[in-house]
Amino acid sequence: MGKKSIETFVGIFVLLGFLGIVFLALKAANLGSFSSGETYQLTARFDNIGGLKVRAPVKSAGVTVGRVASITLDPQRFQGLVKLDIQRGVQFPNDSSARILTSGLLGDQYLGIEPGAQEKMYAGGDEIKQTQSAVVLESLISQFLFSKAADAGSTTAPAAAASSGGKK
Amino acid sequence: MTELHGDVMIAVDQVVFGYDGGRTILNDVSLAFGRGKVTAILGGSGCGKTTLLRLIGGVYPVTRGEIRFDDQVIDARNMEQLFTLRRRLGMLFQFGALFTDLTVFENVAFPLREHTDLDETMIRDIVLMKLNAVGLRGAAQLRIAEISGGMARRVALARAIALDPELIMYDEPFAGLDPISMSVAANLIRTLNDTTGATSILVSHDVDECFSICDYAYLLSSQGKVVAHGKPEQLAASEDPEVRQFIRGEPDGPVRFHYPAKPLAEDFGVRAP
Amino acid sequence: MTSAIDRLGRAALELLRIFGHHATFFLELLRACPAALRRPYLVVAQIHAIGNLSLVIILSSGLAVGFVLALQMYYALVTYGAAESLGLIVNLSLTRELGPVVTALLFAGRAGTSLTAEIGLMKAGEQLAAMDMMAIDPKSRVLAPRFIAGLVSMPILAVLFSAVGIMGAYVVAVLLIGVDAGNFWSIMQSGVDVRRDIGNGVIKSFVFGLICTFVALYQGYEAEATPEGVAHGTTRTVVIASLGVLVMDFVLTALMFTTP
Numbered sequence: 001m002g003k004k005s006i007e008t009f010v011g012i013f014v015l016l017g018f019l020g021i022v023f024l025a026l027k028a029a030n031l032g033s034f035s036s037g038e039t040y041q042l043t044a045r046f047d048n049i050g051g052l053k054v055r056a057p058v059k060s061a062g063v064t065v066g067r068v069a070s071i072t073l074d075p076q077r078f079q080g081l082v083k084l085d086i087q088r089g090v091q092f093p094n095d096s097s098a099r100i101l102t103s104g105l106l107g108d109q110y111l112g113i114e115p116g117a118q119e120k121m122y123a124g125g126d127e128i129k130q131t132q133s134a135v136v137l138e139s140l141i142s143q144f145l146f147s148k149a150a151d152a153g154s155t156t157a158p159a160a161a162a163s164s165g166g167k168k
Numbered sequence: 169m170t171e172l173h174g175d176v177m178i179a180v181d182q183v184v185f186g187y188d189g190g191r192t193i194l195n196d197v198s199l200a201f202g203r204g205k206v207t208a209i210l211g212g213s214g215c216g217k218t219t220l221l222r223l224i225g226g227v228y229p230v231t232r233g234e235i236r237f238d239d240q241v242i243d244a245r246n247m248e249q250l251f252t253l254r255r256r257l258g259m260l261f262q263f264g265a266l267f268t269d270l271t272v273f274e275n276v277a278f279p280l281r282e283h284t285d286l287d288e289t290m291i292r293d294i295v296l297m298k299l300n301a302v303g304l305r306g307a308a309q310l311r312i313a314e315i316s317g318g319m320a321r322r323v324a325l326a327r328a329i330a331l332d333p334e335l336i337m338y339d340e341p342f343a344g345l346d347p348i349s350m351s352v353a354a355n356l357i358r359t360l361n362d363t364t365g366a367t368s369i370l371v372s373h374d375v376d377e378c379f380s381i382c383d384y385a386y387l388l389s390s391q392g393k394v395v396a397h398g399k400p401e402q403l404a405a406s407e408d409p410e411v412r413q414f415i416r417g418e419p420d421g422p423v424r425f426h427y428p429a430k431p432l433a434e435d436f437g438v439r440a441p
Numbered sequence: 442m443t444s445a446i447d448r449l450g451r452a453a454l455e456l457l458r459i460f461g462h463h464a465t466f467f468l469e470l471l472r473a474c475p476a477a478l479r480r481p482y483l484v485v486a487q488i489h490a491i492g493n494l495s496l497v498i499i500l501s502s503g504l505a506v507g508f509v510l511a512l513q514m515y516y517a518l519v520t521y522g523a524a525e526s527l528g529l530i531v532n533l534s535l536t537r538e539l540g541p542v543v544t545a546l547l548f549a550g551r552a553g554t555s556l557t558a559e560i561g562l563m564k565a566g567e568q569l570a571a572m573d574m575m576a577i578d579p580k581s582r583v584l585a586p587r588f589i590a591g592l593v594s595m596p597i598l599a600v601l602f603s604a605v606g607i608m609g610a611y612v613v614a615v616l617l618i619g620v621d622a623g624n625f626w627s628i629m630q631s632g633v634d635v636r637r638d639i640g641n642g643v644i645k646s647f648v649f650g651l652i653c654t655f656v657a658l659y660q661g662y663e664a665e666a667t668p669e670g671v672a673h674g675t676t677r678t679v680v681i682a683s684l685g686v687l688v689m690d691f692v693l694t695a696l697m698f699t700t701p
Binding site for chain 1: 482485486488489492493496536593594596597598600601603604607626630631634635639643
Binding site: 225227250251252254255257259261262263265266267268278279282283 | 562563566567568570571573574575576577582
């Protein structure tokens with residue numbers, strides 16, 4: 001096999017490899033959706049972020065418009081500080097609110113933005129002031145038990161509330 | 169010893185050597201190889217002839233003593249020195265050691281391409297000249313799988329002399345060849361030596377062929393010692409029983425026929441141990 | 442009793458010596474690489490021998506694995522009503538695990554054994570010694586190009602395995618079973634991350650390529666210069682490389698994919 005033909009075959013091989021990676025990256029993964037360069041950042045604080053993870057989607061009206069960039073604990077106010085990367089083309093009024101929602105009944109959690117009514121939009125670095133924390137299953141159950149007990153008017157209600165950890 | 173040969177190319181001086189941890193193969197041997205001469209190293213299998221070639225080539229360091237190449241002590245651990253020395257020598261391995269993935273031409277061209285900057289036309293000329301010297305110019309395009317053992321050895325010889333080395337070492341060049349190929353090989357070794365002025369070291373146990381072409385010979389014993397040395401006529405006429413046994417090819421003598429064993433009667437249960 | 446301890450101690454020391462020998466060989470190989478890179482044609486020729494010629498087995502295996510994965514996962518997912526996630530599951534299985542690992546095992550079997558046999562036979566035929574005597578370092582000229590070629594070829598082969606597998610899964614899932622094509626791709630795209638899944642898969646295949654090629658070259662170089670020696674060397678290559686790949690797979694998966 002001549003030198004030139006070997007080099008040609010190897011060139012084809014490497015090219016195939018490159019095409020394979022491009023195929024995987026574009027067709028089979030999320031690179032095609034949006035590149036990370038064209039985003040701006042907003043922050044939001046939550047009393048409880050629940051099961052929200054980094055890289056979880058940020059959706060509005062069900063459409064993915066961004067990703068959660070980071071989740072840290074604010075050491076002064078003891079709240080979860082969430083930073084969001086939003087696509088540059090999407091803007092929200094500066095009284096929009098953020099909620100942590102669950103996709104499906106028991107699925108992954110994501111951050112939903114409900115638009116407000118103001119004309120002025122959020123700019124990069126702004127904080128979403130109105131937030132609603134994630135729904136924690138235990139507090140749901142304790143609320144349910146508490147309200148049931150309150151309805152019945154029995155004295156076991158405070159005991160039930162105390163025994164469920166006293167979470168808000 | 170040097171007074172016997174005049175100008176000495178390779179001097180082996182009181183060398184002791186054994187592979188790590190194993191038995192001592194060479195036991196205080198001293199040899200001298202005259203410049204421009206063909207010197208043979210004879211001996212039975214396992215007496216250290218090939219080991220001696222490897223020591224001269226710097227593959228292993230000697231345990232004691234020294235080997236001098238043109239008055240320069242060979243240090244097997246000094247890579248740069250070995251690199252320069254090895255470009256002045258060519259070695260013919262026992263079965264050729266040709267590169268099986270290359271053609272005859274490419275095998276001979278290999279050292280030229282690796283060590284010189286000559287362009288392809290010059291390399292082609294040199295390769296064809298070397299192949300012509302061994303009589304295989306017409307076989308240049310054959311693959312190694314297609315040539316016979318005798319031809320392979322000649323190609324290996326052409327490769328060994330590609331860079332016109334000052335020292336050529338032959339490891340059992342006659343082993344396994346038919347009578348015609350053997351005399352072709354012997355002829356080549358002698359002619360090459362005379363025309364190029366190189367020094368040749370021949371390791372073999374073929375006494376007749378060696379004696380027909382060498383100027384001087386050493387006989388090694390299986391204990392790794394030099395038993396005798398001299399010109400072929402001297403060795404042929406020697407009265408030493410070990411020398412006579414080897415030169416004449418006698419089945420039993422100082423080198424025993426029987427491997428050491430218990431007495432025969434004991435093994436067959438006739439006599440109590 | 443003491444002789445048993447003595448033998449154990451001796452065995453342990455021998456094991457340490459073998460590790461050290463491997464490490465020395467690896468370092469010498471690395472040291473020989475720059476010289477090999479100055480002769481790119483040598484590396485290219487080896488990429489052809491190791492990579493190109495493995496394409497057939499890798500692509501056909503990738504296709505077959507893609508088919509089987511789609512089939513198996515479909516029957517598992519359909520019981521939970523999650524058949525639409527078939528594309529996602531297949532992709533993750535391939536790019537994260539099966540692509541690198543299966544390719545590495547096939548590579549060890551095909552390319553690894555041919556390397557070991559080739560080097561072993563070259564050593565037995567004194568070709569490496571002849572090169573040494575010609576003042577040419579056999580490590581730079583023979584071993585290092587093959588090592589570099591292995592490092593380059595393995596990731597390419599693994600990527601192709603995964604890509605072909607996904608295409609095969611598409612054929613089975615969408616064309617044969619009837620899963621919705623749009624969902625197949627979109628759920629896959631939203632769940633697979635380029636850096637985390639594909640990138641880590643490529644890193645894995647690179648590490649596996651290093652293991653397979655290194656073991657193959659070592660076993661060939663250290664094999665006894667007899668036909669049995671070379672035969673043992675090739676079987677050892679497959680066994681040791683395969684085990685090495687599987688163990689490293691566990692380590693790498695634990696490092697890369699477990700959420701802190």
